[in-house]
Amino acid sequence: MMTSGKKITRLKLKGGDQLGAQDLTILSLASLLIFLIPVFYINRRLRLTINKTMTFAIIRMCIQLSFVGIYLEFLFKFNSPVLNIIYLLIMISIACQSILRSSNLKILKFFIPVFFSLLFPFAIILLFFNAVVVRIDNLFEAKYMIPIGGMLLGNCLRSIIIGLNNFYSGIKKDEKTYLYSLSLFCSHIQALKPYFKESIIASITPTIASMATIGLVSLPGMMTGQILGGSVPIVAIKYQIAIMLSIFYAEYFSTILSVLFSLKVGFNELDVLNQNIFVSKK
Amino acid sequence: MIKFESVYLRKNDKEIFSGLNFFVQKNEKVLIQGKSGIGKTTLFKILLGFESIDKGKVSFNGKNITKEYIAEIRHQIFYLSQDIDLKNERVKSLLDEIWEQNPLKNQHKTHFSDLLNFLDLNDIILNQSVKELSGGERQRIGLFIGFLLDRPVWLLDEPTSAIDDTMKKKITNYIIGLEKTIVIISHDDVWKKNNTIKIKRW
Structure with a gap:
């Protein structure tokens, strides 16, 4: 196992007689x-x-x-920054695909809007996490970037799926009302508002609920892993709080962006829902 | 004002329009009658930009139904759909939202309550949610919105189907007397009794 010398001394000082988890x-x-x-x-x-x-x-x-x-x-x-970034970009692409596959929307049409709606909040929050919260010198350090990035992505995946699904299927189901609102308000944004609100609430509710109950019943996986890996519980808890907040922000912004970025694909130029964006069920 | 010139439209392998010509002059009142399923409602939807045609030309006030003009066109049309598809909210907040988007010309409180009285609606209804309203109440709230919005062109799809006879007479007479371009789809004979209305049978 490769560890820096600094860490070993610190752990030894604290009286840890075992370094990391047993293989x-x-x-x-x-x-x-x-x-x-x-x-x-x-x-x-x-x-x-x-x-x-x-x-x-x-x-x-x-x-x-x-x-x-x-x-x-x-x-x-x-531990090369370029390699790490490429790895994360590939992960984002795969995430896009699985988002679209499980949301009944056509992959080809939505790939680019979803890709960027994942990329922007993800990159900003990940860099902030590394630079301001953890304060590591190498912002692209694999040890932080890869696992934290993976956790953010995994959670954004779920929330974008819920958000996009809710938004487009909501309008499809409710198309007459949507069009009627359009005729009364004459504003695309105003007519979309109720569906937009609903999709955001649906996508972030699970994370809010889990923040409210975390630690009561189960220990979060990341914390467990850190404790097994040799961190003292209080450090693990700080990381857990930091990651929960980061996940929440990343989900929130990526869901909003995914809806906004996809409007151009989802609607025609007269603001009517494009019917050809849905994968036809056989 | 409204022009359909040799319009073709197929929907789900069914021919809806094949070379339709249809014109409405300014301030004309036109009643469209005909069996259901022959595209009467589609006519309205095309004008509002909710459906597009395959071939032909449609214009509103000399303007084509395109991205450039659609907001302007929608602002001039008051559309009352058959089921009055208002989103489900408290009536009052829905109305407030509509006024917010469309500043009213006549904002007098008395005008507001006069109209409510005319339509036989009371204040209690404002605190109900759209879902709780009966069909007739929804139609009257729809018309109430139309009267207040005061847009120059009205497209009414079965506007009186759930309203009782005395009320029907009162409302149709009032609407036909308005200085507006009005197209009505209706099976109700009450509209026909009026001489100013032009009847189109499909």
Whole structure:
């Protein structure tokens, strides 16, 4: 394991007798699979036909995470700003795709607006986090940039999906009312307002709810990871608060931007919803 | 004022218009009658820019229905849709929002309450939400908005279908007496009784 000398002394001073988490051998990791035996057995007795899906999901998880492990190792070893930025840009592109895939909107038409609505808040908040909050010298340090960036992206993904879905399906469902508002108000923005409000509320409500209950029942994953990694709890908690706030801001702004940036694609020049933006369900 | 020249439109593989010509002069009152499903409402939607045509020419006051003029055109048209698709809010806040976007020419309180009286509506209705209104109440609130907005062209889609007979007579006479260009789609015979109205049968 590679660690800087500075950290070792600090941890030793604080009386930490163990640095980081204990490594797991493949065999000990595999030992966890033993509990699958009763699961399979009960599934069979109850005739739950999910054994196949379950096995498939577990195998996929292992393969995907192994790959992540390999290229993270690679990224951390080189720790090159350019490489890190490219990695995050690729992640954003993949995020765009999965957003659009699960939102019934056509990928080709919406890719660019969604890409930029993710990129702007993400880049600003990530750099702020590294420069002002953590105060690291190398803003593009892989150790901070990659995991924090990943957490921000993962959460923005969810909120943009909810936001865009809510917005466009809301107008589609309510098209007569939307058009009638257009005829009364003669302003596109004014007619869109109720759908816009609704989509923002729907997309940030889950994060607000989780901020309100965090720590009451479960320990957040990031905190658990940090504590296992050798941080003292109070440091882990500070990071957790910082990341929760950052996630909330990134979600909030990227959802608003995703709706605003997509208006040009979503509506024709007479402000009527384009019907060809939806993936036709077969 | 309103011109449709050899307009063609197909929707869902169904021919709606094939070479339609339709003209309305300024301050003319036109009643359109005909079976449902032959595109009467579509006519209104085209003027408002909600639907586009395949071929032909549509103009409003000499202006084509394009991005450039659409806001101006919509500002001149009061449209009463068949189901009065007002968004569901408290009536009063909805009205306030409409006035905010369209500054009223006549802001007198008495004008406001006179109109409410004329339409047999009372203040209680202002505190209800749109969803709670009956069909007839919604139609009258729709007309109330129209009277106050005072736009020069009216497109009314079945405006009196849920209103009782005495009220119907009062309202139709009043509307036909207005110095406005008015196109009405209606199955109601009450409109026909008036001599000033031009009847178009499709």
